[in-house]
Amino acid sequence: MSRMKDKVVIITGAAQGIGATYAKALAEEGADIVIADILDGTSVVREIEAKGGKAIAIKTDVADETSAAAMATAVTQRFGRIDVLINNAAIYASLNLKPFEEIDVAEWDKVMAVNVRGPFVCAKAVVPYMKRNGYGRIVNISSGTPFKGTPNLLHYVTSKGAILTLTRALARELGDHGICVNTLAPGLVLSEGVIENAELRDRLTAPVIASRAIKRDQLPEDLITPLLFLASDDSAFMTGETLVVDGGSVMH
Template sequence: MLQGRAILVTGAARGLGAEIARSLAEKGADLVLADIAVEEGRAVAGQLGARFLPVDLGDPGSIAALGERLTGDGRCLHGLVNNGAIATGIGGISFDEIEIESWDRVMRVNVRGTWLMTRAVAPLLKLSGSGRIVNVASDTALWGAPKLMSYVASKGAVMSMTRSLARELGPDRIGVTAVAPGILTTESTGYVPEARHRLYAEGRAVPGPQGPDEITEVVAFLLSTGALTLTGQVLPVNNGFVFN
């Protein structure tokens, strides 16, 4: 499905990002992995025969440098998965208890980082003639999860950007979509209270936990040449916890 397609995955050192990378590698993609966690990211890249580039999504200079390195390769890019985001340690408090710096940091990484990464590699996606961008949002922005407002707001912004980017990049035949998972069973969600895991498991139309493999197959399709007609769509891939 993805044989020979060059794809960049951010936040690929662990959790869903690493699982997305593994799935894309199995399908023949030529991968570039990016993350702020250098050692973990290089380990995943080594396992998959992929290239690793360090990036700090909160630092515009770091993102620009990554784009310049890819441009310097003289190759096009067929896909971008904007998966990198901050989630750990920002929940469990009400909206009036959020510290301003914490709010700003979430917006810098989750919203501005997604925009700047897209801007940095858009010229390479245009060169391919069949570029695809998949933004990883969250279904928390669809049902309004409480005591997680900065994250919910950031992922709502990612959904809105997806629709706007789809219109701006559509003339270049670049498809832009978003997936909105619920809570997944990965090492990255160990901090989530058991009550929230139980809420999802019991509230899904298909009851039970959801593994990352149920997301990765959707992401892989959205990166394929056959997915252009879905551009601008936000897909709540959560086994029916939220319908869009």
């Protein structure tokens, strides 16, 4: 339990799915958890508290600068510091596969607002507190799709490609302040959302598994140890990097 002991960790989009898995795993490592989600995260908080951990849920619209700033203020008022930000919130499993000509501008803008503006806005909100302590870890969640050019999800793939470059540029700006910025890029994960989206499950699972060196479904639990590495001092001399975890589908 010492790996993340007394670290204050904000996880966006952690009220359900993979984000909830991250929250519970980090709590088990001793972190104080903040679930920043537009959805109600109290059930995850209760699970963490039932095992002796500390957690709070703050309703947060990651795409809204005022909401993100209020969240960061509330975290510091409660815990006194912010050590780690995991930019996990994203629009993905609710999307329908379609040729790019059929993606309307409103849907494109919605995906970009959450998937790209969200990590920018949240980093902007928490970095002043990290700078104050001369320490921070920002983990941006991307995807294996930008490396493949996955078709029929142009807005999603583009947004996750932007995360790779956002990470690199932000790492350059924050290195002198003791803040490391890295990317975790999962493959197709058998999450709650993917299971519920029959089209994603049916059309993508077989070809994705066939492309992997390790030919099985990827589970949320496969991401826990890599995330802990990036969120902890184990990766203290690593920044601007992307760690792909997908069973060997993408090798870069």
